[in-house]
Amino acid sequence: MATADQIKSLIRSYSEEDRERFYSIALQVAAHEAKQGHATLAHEIRALVDNHKKRAQQGLKVVPFPQELKGLVVSDMPDIPLQSLVAPQATLERFRRTIKEFYQRGKLHKYGLSNRRRILLAGPPGTGKTMSARVLAHELKLPLYTVQVDRLVTKFMGETSAKLRQIFDIMEQKQGIYFFDEFDAIGGDRSMDNDVGEMRRVLNALLQFIEQDQSDSIIVAATNNPKLLDQALFRRFDDVLYYSLPDEEERKHLIEIIMGTFLASKFAWNKVLSSSADLSQAEIGSACRDAIKDAVLHDKSKVTASELISTLDQRKQVYTQL
Structure with missing residues (x-):
């Protein structure tokens, strides 16, 4: 049978609504039972975990994107709670504030205020920016739409801006977390010497789309080097979180x-x-x-x-x- 530590960890993770850890420990129990020769019990535990994961995701279906954006936007329904995010307390508090404002946005609207909808994450690779977007999607019970920025930028004049417009138009129709990774690829500083006219037009279009966006979706952008971003972008974001x-x-x-x-x-x-x-x-x-x-x-x-x-x-x- 499961060890005392495993049982306590199962109860603790369940009470803290930490699904990812709950699943992990349950699978550890299954592995333990399999080593003890209890193959049937191990199989039943794994099946229960798989079924629970499927039921947890049935409450919100991820709608596929149009064919012309296939490969540019990846849809997902993350299952990572805020407890799994390791970051400074100040960063976690700002995440909690974003979550609280989202759930009480109706209250804010009565006073002519809006909830935080545009978040910029900046810091070295591997410090939790992508995971933060996944955590936010889970906590807000919204699908995560990851925009493949490297594929978005094309050599054909005007095509990048056109695809950006499509994505922002879809934000109005499909509420979700829209995650732009490697954001500096389209948000680079316009004053840089190696800048080209087409990318300046892309940035100008991006600034305009962000400014005009009135959807209920959340925009999360991430960059490994905030110094590469155009300064005008920072004013378009409601919050900027720095990772280390x-x-x-x-x-x-x-x-x-x-x-x-x-x-x-x-x-x-x-x-x-x-x-x-x-x-x-x-x-x-x-x-x-x-x-x-x-x-x-x-x-x-x-x-x-x-x-x-x-x-x-x-x-x-x-x-x-x-």
């Missing part, structure tokens, strides 16, 4: 979330936190999952600090080869 590499407390919280019941009871936190310094949230998450995979493949239920440090060091070695 996680501090020691955030790294510990992230590791605890991902490792779950795989975390050994006696864990050398000082050494692990030292080894995880200078790594992004995404890199630490990958190292944790690598350590869990190794444990599963070696029929182990716990991951020691030294084993996690090994996978963290593997992530760091990538940069030494550059």
Whole structure:
């Protein structure tokens, strides 16, 4: 049967409405039962998890985009709660404010005010910008529409602006979170020497579309380098959130979330936190999952600090080869 730690973690994650962790722990229980020779029970647990995920997504269907935008916009229904987002408290509070304003937007409208609808996320790769968009979609119970900005920009004059107009027109029809990653590809500074006339027209069109947008959708844009963005864009956003590499407390919280019941009871936190310094949230998450995979493949239920440090060091070695 499930261990005491797993049972407590299941109850805790359920009470905190942390679905992702609840599913993860339930699947850990299934794996434990399978190793004990209880294959039927393991299969039933996995089936229950799969069915619950499907029911959770049935409440809101993701409507496909028109054929002419196929490949430019990816539709998804994320299932990641705010508790899974590791970021400074100030950033989390601003996310909560955006969520609160969305659900009470009717109250704001009575006073001639509008809820935050345009959010700019800026920071190094792997620090949680994309995950933030997914979390926001889940918390607002809206579909996530990710605009593939690299595919949006074409060599044909006028085509990029035309496709942008289509996307903004659809925002009126299909409420959702519209996520523009690598936003600087279309929002670059017009004063830069290497700028070309066509991209200036694209930016001018983008500024106009954002200004005129009156939909109920949320626009989330992300950039790894905010210095590349045209200054006029910043005034179009209701909030700008800056991301950075996680501090020691955030790294510990992230590791605890991902490792779950795989975390050994006696864990050398000082050494692990030292080894995880200078790594992004995404890199630490990958190292944790690598350590869990190794444990599963070696029929182990716990991951020691030294084993996690090994996978963290593997992530760091990538940069030494550059």
